[in-house]
Amino acid sequence: MVNDNPILIVEDEPKLAALMRDYLIAAGYATQCLDNGLEVVPAVRAREPRLILLDLMLPGCDGLQVCKELRSFSAVPIIMITARVEEVDRLLGLDLGADDYICKPFSPREVVARVKAILRRSPQLLTSAPPRLQIDEEQYLASLDGITLDLTPLELRLLSTLARSPGRVFSRDQLLDRIYSDHRVVTDRTVDSHIRNLRRKLEQACPGEHPIESLYGVGYRFHLADA
Known part of the structure; x- marks a missing residue:
């Protein structure tokens, strides 16, 4: 399409x-x-x-x-x-x-x-990127390889941010700005906790792959190989 x-x-x-x-x-x-x-x-x-x-x-x-x-x-x-x-x-x-x-x-x-x-x-608006990952931000739904991901709304926003710019490195502060629209004061380690939970759910859907990569002292980036 x-x-x-x-x-x-x-x-x-x-x-x-x-x-x-x-x-x-x-x-x-x-x-x-x-x-x-x-x-x-x-x-x-x-x-x-x-x-x-x-x-x-x-x-x-x-x-x-x-x-x-x-x-x-x-x-x-x-x-x-x-x-x-x-x-x-x-x-x-x-x-x-x-x-x-x-x-x-x-x-x-x-x-x-x-x-x-x-x-x-960049994916074509993720909702039309069906090879592997699909995200519907309005319905708060996401699936990987046809497997529904049980994500919290915050985890879905985090995944959407990372997946829209595959290969781009996001700092913790940048990710916090995206997932907390009210700009509440939280520690940068908060994003580490959300990343850990999101990574676990993604890897359950694609065993052996690691879509979210950590760059020590810098941040995180997303990469998902084509099927």
């Missing part, structure tokens, strides 16, 4: 937004364009896109704040776009959860290439 969820382009320069849109459509992607930062979170809540191209400087709410808000409830891939080269270190240094960045001016072909690269690493 072809995933028809759009690539969301958030850019307030109409000509640049149209250029990216045209190249992405030519590459076979559905698109949606917004030009105000305040519109992004409601749009994503209404229909999660496949990926977001998010400009740093936006009216209403800047891209950094938008990215931070999105990461409180969504693991959708995000590529930040900036014309301010001095912001690159900041983009990379802050734990905002962006997956990549592009500096203006850029070639629209580069944008398409970056989009393709990230989507190759």
